[in-house]
Amino acid sequence: MLDDVVRLIRENEDFFLVTHLGPDGDALGSQIALGRFLQKLGKRAAMINSEEPPYSLDWMPGADDVEVFDGSLDQHEALADADVAFVLDTNDEERLGKVGSMVRESTATTVLIDHHLEPEQWFDLAFVRDRAAATGELIYELIAAIDPDLIEETIATGLYTAIMTDTGSFRYSSVTPQLHRIVADILERGAISPAPIHETIYDRKSMPGLRLLGRTLNRIRLRYDGQLGYSAVTQRMVEDTGASWDDKQGFVNYVLSIEGVKAALLFSEVDDGAKISFRSEADVRVDEWARHFGGGGHRNAAGAYVKRPSFEEAIEDVVEAAGRFVEFDTPHGPDGQLSPEDQAYLETLLEDKSD
Numbered sequence: 001m002l003d004d005v006v007r008l009i010r011e012n013e014d015f016f017l018v019t020h021l022g023p024d025g026d027a028l029g030s031q032i033a034l035g036r037f038l039q040k041l042g043k044r045a046a047m048i049n050s051e052e053p054p055y056s057l058d059w060m061p062g063a064d065d066v067e068v069f070d071g072s073l074d075q076h077e078a079l080a081d082a083d084v085a086f087v088l089d090t091n092d093e094e095r096l097g098k099v100g101s102m103v104r105e106s107t108a109t110t111v112l113i114d115h116h117l118e119p120e121q122w123f124d125l126a127f128v129r130d131r132a133a134a135t136g137e138l139i140y141e142l143i144a145a146i147d148p149d150l151i152e153e154t155i156a157t158g159l160y161t162a163i164m165t166d167t168g169s170f171r172y173s174s175v176t177p178q179l180h181r182i183v184a185d186i187l188e189r190g191a192i193s194p195a196p197i198h199e200t201i202y203d204r205k206s207m208p209g210l211r212l213l214g215r216t217l218n219r220i221r222l223r224y225d226g227q228l229g230y231s232a233v234t235q236r237m238v239e240d241t242g243a244s245w246d247d248k249q250g251f252v253n254y255v256l257s258i259e260g261v262k263a264a265l266l267f268s269e270v271d272d273g274a275k276i277s278f279r280s281e282a283d284v285r286v287d288e289w290a291r292h293f294g295g296g297g298h299r300n301a302a303g304a305y306v307k308r309p310s311f312e313e314a315i316e317d318v319v320e321a322a323g324r325f326v327e328f329d330t331p332h333g334p335d336g337q338l339s340p341e342d343q344a345y346l347e348t349l350l351e352d353k354s355d
């Protein structure tokens with residue numbers, strides 16, 4: 001666990017760090033923080049991912065040190081020379097893209113640092129805690145165990161961004177007093193202030209992105225007596241608004257914010273089905289539901305890619321399965337009586353008919 005990773009860092013010189021496709025704030029922030037920390041210890045650290053970071057994170061100090069895999073000799077050598085390869089913020093080879101199989105097959109000692117459920121078993125070493133708020137929290141613990149005095153602006157910004165983005169700005173159930181203590185230490189040591197980081201990440205929305213949000217909100221549907229909410233983003237909506245797919249980040253949280261909604265879904269149309277974001281309130285789990293459809297993630301935030309002949313079928317199948325994975329309060333009385341809401345709804349239908 002932690003002690004083994006500390007020893008591995010002390011005893012080796014060449015490191016390789018990779019994180020998942022579509023790197024988010026936790027992925028990139030953890031990678032930059034650990035990579036820069038290793039460099040400050042006088043070691044070599046190559047940071048190479050299969051995909052570029054999104055526009056919302058390109059401002060991060062140290063982001064220029066992170067390369068996109070291009071198959072060059074230099075990059076192959078960086079991995080071939082590495083004593084240790086860190087896999088950050090995903091426990092799934094496929095989520096690493098092209099670099100995944102290269103890392104798995106490399107001679108480096110592979111180390112997983114992550115907070116997702118059900119890790120794959122091919123890693124030589126794992127520092128994993130699924131209750132951690134972010135991979136960045138684990139990176140902080142690792143740094144604190146070796147030399148917290150090395151935390152400076154770049155490392156602090158990486159760690160803060162990681163924790164802030166993975167906790168929805170410190171509001172998820174994973175947030176604890178200890179996490180706030182860690183964050184206070186990060187801010188002090190790095191002499192950074194949180195407001196500009198928050199603004200740079202969340203207050204750079206584009207007009208097309210907001211139009212896409214408007215159309216997505218218009219399409220919200222409720223099921224299971226208002227306890228499940230879902231909406232969908234179609235390829236057509238993205239084209240019409242001129243938005244990019246990155247803009248849908250966070251849309252699902254609007255659905256979850258509706259009073260009474262315990263679980264929320266956002267479906268994104270792909271050619272062979274749907275990509276789905278699952279979100280839930282603290283005491284409701286959605287990870288099993290996502291796993292049933294070939295995905296995975298956390299208790300309250302998960303994802304899946306569901307292949308179906310049509311987008312609508314994917315939506316229908318996932319929504320219909322909800323009752324098997326989420327315990328909704330039963331709307332009907334024990335003797336099959338309709339709830340007052342359902343009764344009222346039926347009456348409006350009957351009135352329409354008699355007109």
Ligand SMILES: [Mn+2]
Pocket residue numbers: 026027089115134135166
């Ligand atoms: Mn994470």
